Amino acid sequence: MEGWSEACRGSASEERMVEASKGRWILNSGNLACQIASWLPLVRLPAFRRCNQSCYRSVVALLASDAALREELEEALSTALAQVDKRVWVGIRLRPHDRHDGAENCLQVDRRQIVQTLGPASRVNFFFDEIFKEDTRQEDVWSRLQGPMMRTLLRREHCCLFAYGQTGSGKTHTVFGDPSTESSKGVAFRLLENLGKLLNGDTYPSISEEVQEKAVIEFSFLEVYNEKIHDLLSNSKLCTLAGEREELEPGSAYKAPILSAEERVVVRGLTRRRCDPGQLTQQVGSWLVEGAASRMVGKTVFNPRSSRSHAVATIHICWNDMPDQKKGNETRVYIVDLAGSERSGQYATNTEQLREGAHINLSLSTLGRVVTALSRGHGDHVPHRDSALTWLLTDAITGHQARAFMIASVNPLHSAETLSTLRYAQAYSSLQSDLSTKIPRLKAMLRTLQRQMEKARYELDSLCLDINTNSRSGRTTEWSRDTLRSRVVRIARRGQEHFQNHPFFKWTDAHEMKAVLGQAGILEETCARPPEREAEEPEDGRRRQFREPGSASSTCARVIFAGRHGYPPVQLWFPEEALEDVTPHPRLRELLTTFEKAEIAFQQKQAQLDATVKAFAAQQQQWMD
Ligand SMILES: Nc1ncnc2c1ncn2[C@@H]1O[C@H](COP(=O)(O)OP(=O)(O)OP(=O)(O)O)[C@@H](O)[C@H]1O
Known part of the structure; x- marks a missing residue:
């Protein structure tokens, strides 16, 4: 394709x-x-x-x-583009070999499939949106990201690019690279160039005039180090994270302000530098370099300049060209370079690095738990706030309110770390569409509906049992969910009279017994003329040979009476006028209605979930093709 x-x-x-x-x-x-x-x-x-x-x-x-x-057609294509671009895009980048200790390359790549060899007879397969082999150049990485990323920005949706992987696998190289040389420039700088072209109208002339005049672009750069936020544009000043609600309507001396239901995460005290849209590439580029130079780095076994923190650069584009200034006015571009994902302190050279490793692990494992909770529906609770990184990037990194682009970098010579990164990336890619995040929500709703249905069922069954055992009428009617849904009848006071000279039926001992006991049964069917009784069939009220019915013959009814004391159920036939309806207690009807409503809601939600799971599977298959 x-x-x-x-x-x-x-x-x-x-x-x-x-x-x-x-x-x-x-x-x-x-x-x-x-x-x-x-x-x-x-x-x-x-x-x-x-x-x-x-x-x-x-x-x-x-x-x-x-x-x-x-x-x-423009409209249709625009909608199609929005739907086809995945919520999260996952690519794998293989670091060029630096063979040491005789370590073997554990990976084989076949288009979008990557196979990891774990032992002589053990292999694992993974599929991703893109796999960048060892010889992939920086510009090739960008060329694969350019389309979906620029489309996202053109739609004014938030965009989050981040790199994940073990130390020294090439995260910083992929995201930032070396901006001084054209061939080594990372994705962030190439994205800036394209964003600059977009805002200056070099490539997309139709938006230039308005945007150039009205757009306000701001830039912030922070790092999360040991769970604390440091401002990289202000001598690593300490900042705090807080949740804020937007003020929808201002308050007064007598009225509290109306706040939005959704909370927005803000970093208090963070520097936001404003840039000239015409100078975006140069200005933001230089701030990126300035911030990156202030990052916390250390020497680890595999990287003499290992990033010991998660770096988050954010470009805020305020369009200011919509009449409704509040909604959809700001587009944010997050560029995230995560710290190494290796096990806590595995490659640490001192105790400080061990502590850093523990904090890095905390945030990355929280991100993993957030992803698991969102993609597999393990309960409603998504532990966003368990780490500063996930709280800060709550909506962006999970593709909830942004399109997220993950590049997982691996060193094919490190088998265990590679496997863990690939597994992490695979779990992350399950958030690929709205459908995948919809599934846990539907599952949670389904669980609630199931609880409601079971509660209604329990109340109904308990009342049935209560009425059946305490009935003053000698338990003539066994109320249950089945009987409540059926038509329950018993023989009317003068029911026998309707059998006299009836062309099809005659009164039997069994009828007499049911009449004396006043036992209720379930009306199974009604018809104009029942089949004649065969010789081998037991007496059930039907004659062996029917007489010709008169002009005003009545409707015939077949009634099943529950068997008692171990006897099987009994079937008897009646003219319908010989029967009277037995109405259940009004509370039973009420509870049945509640239960039935809950049951229908549950079934509908189950069908919706099944359809969503099926659509998601089909979507994934399509992406794999
Ligand atoms: N694809 C690549 N091509 C060329 N050099 C690479 C590539 N990937 C990584 N390197 C080099 O490997 C070294 C380590 O890479 P980098 O700093 O990007 O790793 P990292 O994953 O960010 O590590 P850490 O988590 O420790 O910061 C750098 O010198 C970088 O230039």
Whole structure:
């Protein structure tokens, strides 16, 4: 698919392929074919290629002449793009070999599949969105991220890029690299360049004028070191994390202000530098370098300049061009370089590094627990606040309110650490779509509904038992969920009279017994004419040979009476007028209605969950193809 998109794209780069205006995609008819091709499933591409030649020109002509159709298609493509871009994107980067101690390369890569050899007969397979082999250049990494990241920003959604992996595996190299040389520049600097082009209208002319005039861009850079927040743009000053609610309506002397339900995490005391949109690349680039130089680094076994903290650089873009200034006004770009993920202090050279390792482990394991809680639905509680890192990046890093891009870097010579990173990345990739985060929510709702249904069932069954055992009428009716849902009848006071000269039925001893006992039964069916009783069938009120019915023959009813004292149930036939309905206690009806409502709600939610799980599985399969 990628190859075909490339082929379709020809000389046009992806950034030139689309233009955007306030988050909406504008079709460039010259590249219509590649836009459509990039959203087709792999299997459809050959067919599309065949018909493409012939239909391409006519479609372009049609779109050029029909503005309404063009508008409609723009809208549809824009929606499709928003849905297809995953909430989280996971790529693996293999560090070039620095073979030592005779260690063997434990990884084999086949397109998006990576196989790790654990022993002579043991291998594990993983699939990811992208696998960057050892010889991948910095610009190649960016070229894979550029499309989805820039699309995210064009839609004005928050974007979070972060690198995860063991110490020395290349996280900082991938995220920041060396900005002084073109070939070594990391993703962050390339993203800045593209963001600069976007805001200056070099690549996306349709948004430039408004944005250049009104957009306010601010930059902050912090590090989380030993669970404390340090401002990297202000001599590592200590800052504090707090949850704040937005003021929706101001209060007065008599009225408290109305605050938003959702809490926003803010870092109190953090420096936010304002930059000129025209100078974004240079200014923010230099602040990135300045902040990175203040980061807490140390010498570990595998990295002489190992990052001992999590670094979080944030670009805040305030668009200021919407009438409603409060909502959707700010887009945030988070660039995160995490500290090494190895086991606490594994490669530490002193006690301070052991302490740092314990804190790094705490935050990364909390992130792991947050991901597990979100993706597998282990209870409603998501432990965001258990570490400063997860609290700070709550919504962004889990793809909840942002698109998250994770690059997990591995050193193929370190088998155990590589396996743990790949497993972590795999668990993380389960957050890939809205569907995956919807599943735990649905499961939680289902559990609540199940509790409600069981409570209603218990109350109903208890009252049935209570009424059945304490009935003054000598237990003539056994109330249960089944009987309450059926029509319960007994023989009416003068019921026998309706049998006289009846063409189909005659009164039997069994009828007499049920009438004397006043026993209730369940009306199983009614019909105009029952089948005649066969010789081998027991007496049940039907005649062996029916007489011809008169003109006004009544409806016939088959009633089943529950067996008592170990005897089987008894079936008897009646003219319907010989029966009277037995109504249950009103409270029983009420409880049955409550139970039935709870049961229906549970079943509907279960069906919704099943459909979501199925859709998610299909979506994952599609992504793997
Ligand atoms: N893909 C790569 N190509 C070339 N050099 C690399 C690559 N990945 C890492 N390196 C080099 O390896 C060294 C360690 O990399 P880096 O500092 O990025 O690791 P890290 O994962 O950030 O480690 P830590 O967690 O300890 O900070 C650096 O000198 C870096 O230039």
